[in-house]
Amino acid sequence: MAKWVDEGETRVAQILFGAQAVDATLYLGLYTNTTEPAETANLAAITEPSGNGYARIALSRGTWTITADHADYAQQTFTASGGNWGNVYGYFIATSSDGTGKLLCVEQFSTAPFNVNDGDSVKVTPKITVA
16 A cells, blocks of 8 residues: 655645645656655655656546545556656655646555566556555
8 A cells, every 4th residue: 555655644634624725636656766755755756757658647536445544546557658667666646747746655566676668567556545
């Protein structure tokens, strides 16, 4: 399960207890950092694959399955097209499709890294615990 980072925890508090608007869409991305980003990480600390068909995937509000203390999203597929991405170590969820938003949570793949070559796919089923 993905772990919350400080920015994500602050974002939730701002939405629940402050006047911050809810994000209509969240974004799923992959990272090539060799270690899981720290709890203090922000989007500037994330290194993503570049080019060759890579783009963050939009995750719409209201389509998560909430069970007890966790939220699950349907499996998403990233596919390299036109070239290699190299080693991918995990995924993250953010509030934007680019580097301008907030980093909410991260997860290192338990079997990382995946060496993603042209035509290869990485499938991710986002799962976030709130406990």
